[in-house]
Amino acid sequence: MKKLLIVAAIIAGLGLSGGRTWAQEKPDAAEAAMVHTVDASTASDVALLEKIVDINSGTMNLDGVVKVKDILEPQVAALGFKTEWHPMEQLDGRAGDLVAEHPCALGKGKCGKRILLIGHMDTVFEPTSAFQKYEIVPGTNGRVATGPGVSDMKDGLVIMLSALRAMKAASVLDKSEITIVLSGDEERHGTPVSISRKDMVDAAKHSDLALEFENASRDAGLDGQDAVRIGRRSASTWRLETTGRTGHSSGVFGDAMGYGAVYELVRILDQFRSELPEPGLTYNVGLVLGGATAEENANKTGGDATGKTNVIPSTALALGDLRTLNDEQTDRVKKKMEAIVRDHLAKTSARIEFEDGYPAMAVTPGSQALLAELQKVNATLGYPPEVVTDPIFAGAGDIASVAPYVPGLVGVGAMGAGAHAEVETVYLDSLPRQAKRMAILMYREGKE
Ligand SMILES: [Zn+2]
Numbered sequence: 001m002k003k004l005l006i007v008a009a010i011i012a013g014l015g016l017s018g019g020r021t022w023a024q025e026k027p028d029a030a031e032a033a034m035v036h037t038v039d040a041s042t043a044s045d046v047a048l049l050e051k052i053v054d055i056n057s058g059t060m061n062l063d064g065v066v067k068v069k070d071i072l073e074p075q076v077a078a079l080g081f082k083t084e085w086h087p088m089e090q091l092d093g094r095a096g097d098l099v100a101e102h103p104c105a106l107g108k109g110k111c112g113k114r115i116l117l118i119g120h121m122d123t124v125f126e127p128t129s130a131f132q133k134y135e136i137v138p139g140t141n142g143r144v145a146t147g148p149g150v151s152d153m154k155d156g157l158v159i160m161l162s163a164l165r166a167m168k169a170a171s172v173l174d175k176s177e178i179t180i181v182l183s184g185d186e187e188r189h190g191t192p193v194s195i196s197r198k199d200m201v202d203a204a205k206h207s208d209l210a211l212e213f214e215n216a217s218r219d220a221g222l223d224g225q226d227a228v229r230i231g232r233r234s235a236s237t238w239r240l241e242t243t244g245r246t247g248h249s250s251g252v253f254g255d256a257m258g259y260g261a262v263y264e265l266v267r268i269l270d271q272f273r274s275e276l277p278e279p280g281l282t283y284n285v286g287l288v289l290g291g292a293t294a295e296e297n298a299n300k301t302g303g304d305a306t307g308k309t310n311v312i313p314s315t316a317l318a319l320g321d322l323r324t325l326n327d328e329q330t331d332r333v334k335k336k337m338e339a340i341v342r343d344h345l346a347k348t349s350a351r352i353e354f355e356d357g358y359p360a361m362a363v364t365p366g367s368q369a370l371l372a373e374l375q376k377v378n379a380t381l382g383y384p385p386e387v388v389t390d391p392i393f394a395g396a397g398d399i400a401s402v403a404p405y406v407p408g409l410v411g412v413g414a415m416g417a418g419a420h421a422e423v424e425t426v427y428l429d430s431l432p433r434q435a436k437r438m439a440i441l442m443y444r445e446g447k448e
Pocket of ligand 1 (some may be wrong): 120153186214215330
């Protein structure tokens with residue numbers, strides 16, 4: 001810890017921000033007031049976290065998501081936001097979005113940068129999960145809590161509110177133009193995306209930057225260094241299907257029968273493995289079926305195949321994913337995959353279909369500039385600079401939907417570990433740290 005503080009002091013002293021010194025090393029009066037408010041509210045913030053973690057809000061438990069919304073909405077409204085609930089049950093079988101707008105008291109566009117705050121109220125833990133309650137992890141001196149969504153991302157909802165309350169108490173919220181969009185289906189988004197992400201995209205179009213309150217991590221765990229991300233990889237899926245002539249196995253490789261569907265499938269997958277690798281790209285094959293018949297089930301989690309050792313298989317299929325750093329990489333890799341697919345073995349055929357999932361959030365100069373501002377906030381607070389996590393370790397998320405319109409920070413919620421597993425934890429000391437960072441960052445962006 002001592003070493004980190006020394007590093008922070010050196011960096012602050014050198015003013016490593018493109019040749020200029022840090023805009024401000026000491027908090028001004030408003031910033032000091034915000035720090036004080038966050039510290040004073042930490043106990044009630046943690047109590048709110050416990051309360052909303054104990055409400056099951058698995059994505060498909062629409063009533064549970066609405067219950068979480070019903071707790072948050074009045075608290076957001078009390079801060080001067082105009083709130084609206086946009087139900088989506090009829091549209092895409094999901095709960096809906098909470099949208100809240102805080103107008104600039106001086107008039108539209110006169111409060112510096114217009115800020116978009118995004119997050120989600122759902123978790124991956126449905127009512128059928130055994131993981132339902134908030135608890136302090138024994139042996140951690142009360143520093144670590146566990147529970148469904150305690151890290152991904154009910155902590156982020158609490159931090160968002162805490163930061164806004166601190167801004168209100170310091171009389172700077174009125175000078176801010178902020179939109180909040182909380183989805184009810186981040187973990188299993190409704191389709192089409194044009195409906196399920198419409199509220200976020202619409203809000204992004206009248207915003208200048210986005211802060212996504214998803215969980216973050218610490219390098220080396222509880223006593224490690226706080227990390228942040230400015231990029232997320234895309235996540236999409238593909239389905240490869242091959243066909244071949246069928247007949248007695250003794251004729252395989254021959255002019256008349258060719259190679260059959262399974263060899264064609266394997267050729268393609270092996271060329272994917274050997275020819276496609278490049279930095280930032282991964283593509284996994286998750287399921288393979290082949291034989292005389294092959295069909296995946298409706299959920300694409302298994303399927304049925306039949307075949308015999310002495311019959312050349314007529315059909316085969318593979319399901320996989322594709323994760324990229326940016327749209328350019330996605331398009332380029334898709335074209336390479338299609339070219340490999342077209343290069344058929346004798347008497348076989350194949351086709352590949354891609355299904356869009358989450359787009360990538362590429363690292364841009366805009367998000368790098370925002371990161372530099374965040375590091376200045378860290379210097380003001382006496383925190384070491386945050387570690388910037390490689391986007392390759394950042395899964396897909398909602399901020400990617402708004403990334404084409406605004407720069408943003410990914411994961412400004414609390415630090416924790418084990419998201420999506422029944423051991424999900426949060427480091428409670430990171431709640432006030434993040435709330436202070438975000439309150440000061442929003443205040444400074446609103447002055448620009
Ligand atoms: Zn999440």
